Amino acid sequence: MLWPLPAVVAGLVILTAGADQLVAGAGRLARRFGVSPIVVGVVIIGIGTSAPEFVVSTIAAARGDAGIALGNLVGSNILNLTLILGIAGLIAPVIVGSSVPRREAPLMVAGVLLFAVAAAAGLGRVAGAVLAFATAAATVLLLRNARVESGDPLPGEVSSFREMAEKPVRTSIESVRTVLGLVATLVGAQLLTTGGADVAGHLGVSPTVIGFTVVALGTSLPELFTAVQAQRRGDGDLLVGNLLGSNLFNSVAGGALVGLAGRGEPTRLGYPVLAAMVAVSLLAWLVLYRRYRVTRAEASFLLVAYLMTLPLIG
Numbered sequence: 564m565l566w567p568l569p570a571v572v573a574g575l576v577i578l579t580a581g582a583d584q585l586v587a588g589a590g591r592l593a594r595r596f597g598v599s600p601i602v603v604g605v606v607i608i609g610i611g612t613s614a615p616e617f618v619v620s621t622i623a624a625a626r627g628d629a630g631i632a633l634g635n636l637v638g639s640n641i642l643n644l645t646l647i648l649g650i651a652g653l654i655a656p657v658i659v660g661s662s663v664p665r666r667e668a669p670l671m672v673a674g675v676l677l678f679a680v681a682a683a684a685g686l687g688r689v690a691g692a693v694l695a696f697a698t699a700a701a702t703v704l705l706l707r708n709a710r711v712e713s714g715d716p717l718p719g720e721v722s723s724f725r726e727m728a729e730k731p732v733r734t735s736i737e738s739v740r741t742v743l744g745l746v747a748t749l750v751g752a753q754l755l756t757t758g759g760a761d762v763a764g765h766l767g768v769s770p771t772v773i774g775f776t777v778v779a780l781g782t783s784l785p786e787l788f789t790a791v792q793a794q795r796r797g798d799g800d801l802l803v804g805n806l807l808g809s810n811l812f813n814s815v816a817g818g819a820l821v822g823l824a825g826r827g828e829p830t831r832l833g834y835p836v837l838a839a840m841v842a843v844s845l846l847a848w849l850v851l852y853r854r855y856r857v858t859r860a861e862a863s864f865l866l867v868a869y870l871m872t873l874p875l876i877g
Contacts, residue, residue: 675841
């Protein structure tokens with residue numbers, strides 16, 4: 564009866580390893596071709612750490628497992644700004660010196676709100692197309708905002724973060740790394756989605772619950788690893804920028820993929836958990852904008868906020 568559990572565990576391991584190599588390979592290729600550090604931080608790392616959410620939710624939607632697809636995206640969005648930001652804040656206060664809370668945070672909140680409206684009304688192909696347009700618009704805005712002001716610490720943090728683990732770049736090796744990372748992400752996502760649906764069936768719980776908890780935690784591991792690594796180096800701007808960017812792309816790009824890959828029937832999620840996702844996004848924005856930092860007390864509150872969202876998905 565417990566045979567799907569090995570598939571879930573294997574999927575989590577393969578997915579995490581594949582996503583890590585995908586982000587590393589893409590970042591190093593970008594460096595090789597002269598892409599600016601700020602664009603790497605805003606777009607490549609943000610989208611790269613969201614790759615597991617994209618792949619898992621798209622496969623789940625295509626298989627007809629709409630609960631896992633939406634539960635994963637919503638759960639990941641809540642996890643990023645409560646559990647992951649909270650853990651990082653407990654390691655040390657998260658200090659932000661860039662314009663991220665002023666420029667990227669409102670864009671993230673707008674993306675999450677649009678996604679929540681679509682999920683409440685019914686995330687079908689029309690809503691998917693709207694979210695796809697929003698993805699393109701958000702990317703343009705992010706690239707335009709990449710023209711940072713003098714003294715903004717984010718570009719330097721991205722460069723330092725990349726070079727910490729990077730050796731001289733060989734295009735052929737990094738291309739293979741990126742492709743293999745993508746393949747591993749796809750395989751891990753398939754195992755995780757299939758196993759998660761089977762576990763839900765065996766335990767008699769909603770697939771949405773599995774998507775919101777086990778699957779969302781698994782697909783958020785790249786963000787967690789990046790956050791802890793950045794926080795240990797004192798790169799608070801990179802940490803916050805990655806989490807906000809991940810939530811933005813989870814919402815608009817992930818939502819678009821679910822809507823377009825689904826089987827034509829609009830997919831909905833309950834109002835309480837969607838309201839919690841929007842509330843958590845506003846809370847994180849408020850905490851960051853107020854003093855441009857997350858203290859240990861605020862980090863503890865974010866962890867409590869995550870626990871408070873769990874009963875809403877039942």
